[in-house]
Amino acid sequence: MTTAAPDSRIPAAVHRRRWVILGVLMLSLLIVVLDNSILNVAIKTISTPAPTGLGATQSELEWAINAYTLVFAGLLFSAGLLGDRLGRKKVLLGGLVVFGIGSALAAMSGSPAELITFRAVMGFGAAFVMPATLAVLMNVFERDEQPKAIGIWAGGVGLAIAIGPITGGVLLDHFWWGSVFLINVPIVLLALGLMIWLVPDSRDPNPGRIDPVGVLLSVVGLVLLVYGIIRGGQLADFTDLTVLATIAAGLAVLTAFVVFEKRSDHPSIDIGFFRNKVFSTAVGVIGLVFFALMGVTFFSVFYTQTVRGYSPLQTGLLMLPLAVAQLVFAPRARLVVDRFGTNAVCTAGMALIAGMLAAFAVLDADTPIWVLEVIFFLMGVGMAHVMTPLSVVIMQALPREKAGSASALSNTFRQVGGALGIAVLGSVLSTAYRGDIEGKLPAGAPHAAAESIEATLGFAARLGERGEALVGPAHDAFLHAMHVTALCGAGVALVGAVALALFLPGRPKTGQEGREEAELVAADH
Numbered sequence: 307m308t309t310a311a312p313d314s315r316i317p318a319a320v321h322r323r324r325w326v327i328l329g330v331l332m333l334s335l336l337i338v339v340l341d342n343s344i345l346n347v348a349i350k351t352i353s354t355p356a357p358t359g360l361g362a363t364q365s366e367l368e369w370a371i372n373a374y375t376l377v378f379a380g381l382l383f384s385a386g387l388l389g390d391r392l393g394r395k396k397v398l399l400g401g402l403v404v405f406g407i408g409s410a411l412a413a414m415s416g417s418p419a420e421l422i423t424f425r426a427v428m429g430f431g432a433a434f435v436m437p438a439t440l441a442v443l444m445n446v447f448e449r450d451e452q453p454k455a456i457g458i459w460a461g462g463v464g465l466a467i468a469i470g471p472i473t474g475g476v477l478l479d480h481f482w483w484g485s486v487f488l489i490n491v492p493i494v495l496l497a498l499g500l501m502i503w504l505v506p507d508s509r510d511p512n513p514g515r516i517d518p519v520g521v522l523l524s525v526v527g528l529v530l531l532v533y534g535i536i537r538g539g540q541l542a543d544f545t546d547l548t549v550l551a552t553i554a555a556g557l558a559v560l561t562a563f564v565v566f567e568k569r570s571d572h573p574s575i576d577i578g579f580f581r582n583k584v585f586s587t588a589v590g591v592i593g594l595v596f597f598a599l600m601g602v603t604f605f606s607v608f609y610t611q612t613v614r615g616y617s618p619l620q621t622g623l624l625m626l627p628l629a630v631a632q633l634v635f636a637p638r639a640r641l642v643v644d645r646f647g648t649n650a651v652c653t654a655g656m657a658l659i660a661g662m663l664a665a666f667a668v669l670d671a672d673t674p675i676w677v678l679e680v681i682f683f684l685m686g687v688g689m690a691h692v693m694t695p696l697s698v699v700i701m702q703a704l705p706r707e708k709a710g711s712a713s714a715l716s717n718t719f720r721q722v723g724g725a726l727g728i729a730v731l732g733s734v735l736s737t738a739y740r741g742d743i744e745g746k747l748p749a750g751a752p753h754a755a756a757e758s759i760e761a762t763l764g765f766a767a768r769l770g771e772r773g774e775a776l777v778g779p780a781h782d783a784f785l786h787a788m789h790v791t792a793l794c795g796a797g798v799a800l801v802g803a804v805a806l807a808l809f810l811p812g813r814p815k816t817g818q819e820g821r822e823e824a825e826l827v828a829a830d831h
Contacts, residue, residue: 323504324446328455330500331439334402335459337493338432339466341409344474344486345371347618347625349604350611351483352421353760359483363757366418368536368732371604373422375725376528377429378436378717384521385434394442395505399498401434406494413484428487436717442505453698457637472626475619517572523563528722531556535729538737575715587809588696589715591656593723594802595692598659600724601731601795602666602685605788610678612759613671613781627679631686632693639694648695649810653803655691658684660799666792671781692806699810731791738787746779748772759784 352370355361362370389397408427415421439459447455477485534552538544567573580586603625610621643651662685669678700716740756747755747762748769755765762780766773 324451324455327446327505328443328458330497330504331442332459333493333497333500334398334435335439336466336469337402337405337490337497338436340470340473340493341374341428341432341487341490344470344477344489347471347474347607347611347621348478348483348486349607350760351478351618352418353758355764360415360418360421362418362421363754363761365536365736365757366422368604368728369422370418370425371600371728372532372536372725373426374429374432375600375722375728376525376532377426378433381430381433381521381525384517388434394445395501397434398439398442398505399501401431402494402498402501403431404428405431405435406491407431409487409490409494413486413488415484446506453640454637456697457640457694459697466629469629471622471629472619473622475617475622478618517567517570520563520567520570520573520575523559523566527556527559527563528725529556530559532725532729535726535733538733544733544737579715583809584699584811587805588699589719591652591692591802591806592696592700592716593719593726594798595656595659595689596720596723597727597730598663598795598799599685599689599727601727602663602792604728604732605735605791606666606678608759608784609669609788612763613784614675624675624678625682627683628686631683632690635687635690636694639691640698642691643695647811648699649807651691652695652810653807655688656799656803656806658688659692660796660803662688663792663796663799667789669788670785727795731795734794735787735791738790739783742783742786743780746776746783 349367349370352359353362353367385397385401405428408424408429408431412421412424412428415424443455443459473489474486477489530552534549534554534556537552538546538549541549543549564577567575568577606625607621610616610624611618616624639651662681665677665681669681697716736757739758743762744756747765751765755761759780762776762783766776766780769776
């Protein structure tokens with residue numbers, strides 16, 4: 307019979323069922339990640355006028371995604387602290403309930419505004435789910451098994467990315483757009499039952515106090531910043547006074563947040579952690595990976611469905627290589643790290659992501675589709691060899707009792723990176739598209755007709771036969787905008803690769819040094 311090690315703090319009964327518990331945690335993680343990956347293939351349908359969709363504009367689509375991620379990111383630290391204080395299992399169960407209710411309400415939305423509101427409710431619930439899953443993991447596995455468990459956990463993200471678009475495509479082929487949210491409800495019910503039955507509770511014996519001022523400042527600052535960026539893309543004018551004022555206000559509030567956290571005796575974020583370059587680089591680059599991922603999936607859906615004419619289900623299948631690569635390589639990344647070191651593996655992975663983003667600039671309306679498949683697959687390989695090693699560095703940087711806070715910090719940077727990826731790259735896409743298409747629209751065309759390719763094609767459809775001449779220019783303008791956007795994303799990813807090369811530790815010479823490397827951040831504190 308398998309038992310915990312003699313000096314273990316993990317009960318033998320929990321240790322025996324640790325892999326089953328990991329499976330339950332991955333199911334909970336699945337619905338959180340599944341939601342965004344399903345939405346990726348549904349955004350074109352939602353942008354279609356009623357009754358097929360909601361007639362959402364590009365900026366409303368960006369907000370439908372970012373309402374979730376911003377609330378998620380803003381509440382993660384408090385959620386992590388509440389889990390440490392009240393018990394991770396209790397917080398996880400509560401988060402699942404709220405997420406399920408938000409999903410049911412989002413499915414019944416009658417307007418883009420309602421969808422945005424209920425997506426925020428879903429983000430509120432998800433904020434209490436994701437950090438708790440990783441925190442529980444850290445409390446049911448011994449330190450020597452944690453890298454393997456985290457690799458499987460990260461592979462679960464790849465599984466969700468794989469299942470999401472395909473599931474979304476099947477649902478959209480047979481049901482209305484709201485079904486992509488309603489599908490979450492039965493998964494939530496299953497996860498709740500298994501969680502109550504199998505997962506042990508854990509908490510920090512010395513939890514921190516909740517920081518309501520810090521939470522408020524972080525949410526307000528992020529919302530203002532992202533709103534300014536999206537508004538600038540919508541207007542195609544980042545010199546507009548309201549755009550500049552909103553972005554400046556967001557940066558000012560975030561600066562106030564950092565100052566307040568440094569002076570607080572119970573901060574949401576311990577700013578001291580960021581004095582360590584390894585730790586700062588790890589969480590920062592995780593943000594950049596999701597910046598790239600969310601940005602590229604946002605514009606690739608319009609490329610595959612609108613320009614290439616694929617259905618939502620076909621689009622989901624086209625994204626499969628991205629997910630399969632993560633699912634296959636994430637659990638094995640630790641073996642590559644053991645051989646070549648964290649620095650070499652993560653730097654090479656990030657450089658590969660940058661290269662694949664740049665490769666989007668060669669795609670055209672008639673490029674063989676296998677080229678896109680290769681790009682997606684190699685991007686997934688790169689992500690697997692960045693996310694898993696960096697997650698291990700972050701999670702082993704803090705004591706086990708602070709697992710909720712470490713997980714929250716990692717996931718906050720994921721969500722903020724994803725939100726900024728959609729906002730920044732979405733705005734670059736919108737600005738470049740408007741700059742190209744405006745001169746080709748007939749006199750008197752509404753300002754909104756140049757906001758996105760869907761808006762232009764909708765306007766063309768209303769013109770009847772006269773509008774058919776706009777379809778070709780709209781496709782050409784979108785491809786140009788996609789190329790510009792992809793190169794901007796590649797530049798951001800390249801910055802991440804340079805940071806990893808400079809600041810991550812190299813290959814350990816012995817097993818003992820490998821263990822010391824994993825504890826590097828903790829040793830500094």
